[in-house]
Amino acid sequence: MTRVFITGTAGFIGYHLANLLLDEGIVVHGLDGMTDYYDVSLKQRRHQMLMQKPGFVATEAMLEDQTAVDAAIDACAPDIIVHLAAQAGVRYSLENPRAYIDANIVGTFNIMEAAKRHAVRHLLMASTSSVYGANTEMPYAETMKADSPMTIYAATKKATEAMGHAHAHLWNLPTTMFRFFTVYGPWGRPDMAYFKFVEAILAGRPIDIYNHGEMYRDFTYVGDLVRGIRLLMDAAPVRPLTPEDIAPGDSLSPVAPYRIVNIGNSEKVRLLDFVAAIEDALERPAIRNMMEMQKGDVPATWADARLLETLTGYRPQTSVRDGIAQFVRWYRSYYQV
Numbered sequence: 001m002t003r004v005f006i007t008g009t010a011g012f013i014g015y016h017l018a019n020l021l022l023d024e025g026i027v028v029h030g031l032d033g034m035t036d037y038y039d040v041s042l043k044q045r046r047h048q049m050l051m052q053k054p055g056f057v058a059t060e061a062m063l064e065d066q067t068a069v070d071a072a073i074d075a076c077a078p079d080i081i082v083h084l085a086a087q088a089g090v091r092y093s094l095e096n097p098r099a100y101i102d103a104n105i106v107g108t109f110n111i112m113e114a115a116k117r118h119a120v121r122h123l124l125m126a127s128t129s130s131v132y133g134a135n136t137e138m139p140y141a142e143t144m145k146a147d148s149p150m151t152i153y154a155a156t157k158k159a160t161e162a163m164g165h166a167h168a169h170l171w172n173l174p175t176t177m178f179r180f181f182t183v184y185g186p187w188g189r190p191d192m193a194y195f196k197f198v199e200a201i202l203a204g205r206p207i208d209i210y211n212h213g214e215m216y217r218d219f220t221y222v223g224d225l226v227r228g229i230r231l232l233m234d235a236a237p238v239r240p241l242t243p244e245d246i247a248p249g250d251s252l253s254p255v256a257p258y259r260i261v262n263i264g265n266s267e268k269v270r271l272l273d274f275v276a277a278i279e280d281a282l283e284r285p286a287i288r289n290m291m292e293m294q295k296g297d298v299p300a301t302w303a304d305a306r307l308l309e310t311l312t313g314y315r316p317q318t319s320v321r322d323g324i325a326q327f328v329r330w331y332r333s334y335y336q337v
């Protein structure tokens, strides 16, 4: 039976992925540091939900704690590792950049070393669309250069992509890096725009809209995202023998079993339309506090999702309206509002 070790199972995406795998009968060992970057009780509730399913084991430890990480991974003896835990948040990385170095650089290195030691079948790790940084050519494809990160958050994620490549090359460790595009949905992250907007609108408070709403995002529904991850788990990259083994549009490394894959809806949605979808789902108007562009923020993201589709036959398809309705339904029942 397949054994999967997932980091960040008390987090938004890790929780959804663990749920999906447990429903398939896969044994999941989760690791989470339960940091207080946002409401810890939401993280505890996610873990409690997972505990109700057979096959779930959890360890509470920080990624930087090599001894604890090693012990948890040794106890699991995984076939596959999916590394989703991180210090997330674009804007918080201006306030506390060191947290990103600790969790994302040192922490990811600990996971990679353990993956090497266990010679796992496939190591999959989360990167972000934020690595496209100052790129202006869109949609963003994995084969494009992405060398101008705009925040330390994006820079640490870009560094993990480079570290992952080196390890895949040196140790023949099949590695897939995901670039996620602004993921939203039930059990989501309270620091993200949709969560803050719904919270504020229901409380009758104004919402801050950056860059006067002239922002575009490729919002990706979490249910679609974890389906993409699930399918990629079975699509481990193979080191190419000749350059002809690399199909056009594939980001496969010429020297390593290593590939980067965007997971995004491939739809560029205007922030003001996103706000309108939230207002419609809540049946309440927002009080708009129009603001300037924020330091480190990027004006637009848009995923080229063809590589994911080529590799898995799947592409995300939930519309923002349907996804937001799902989120609002969850939010109202979770917070009883």
Ligand SMILES: CC(=O)N[C@H]1[C@@H](OP(=O)(O)OP(=O)(O)OC[C@H]2O[C@@H](n3ccc(=O)[nH]c3=O)[C@H](O)[C@@H]2O)O[C@H](CO)[C@H](O)[C@@H]1O
Binding pocket: 088, 089, 090, 091, 128, 129, 130, 180, 181, 182, 183, 191, 192, 193, 194, 196, 208, 209, 210, 211, 215, 216, 217, 271, 297, 301
């Ligand atoms: C908080 C955060 O960093 N979330 C993730 C999200 O960044 P994003 O900045 O895309 O996500 P977000 O949900 O924080 O913001 C979505 C959009 O809303 C705007 N906005 C946000 C907050 C607010 O109070 N008012 C407002 O107008 C923001 O400028 C952006 O255009 O996706 C990225 C990947 O692409 C990263 O993985 C980030 O971790």
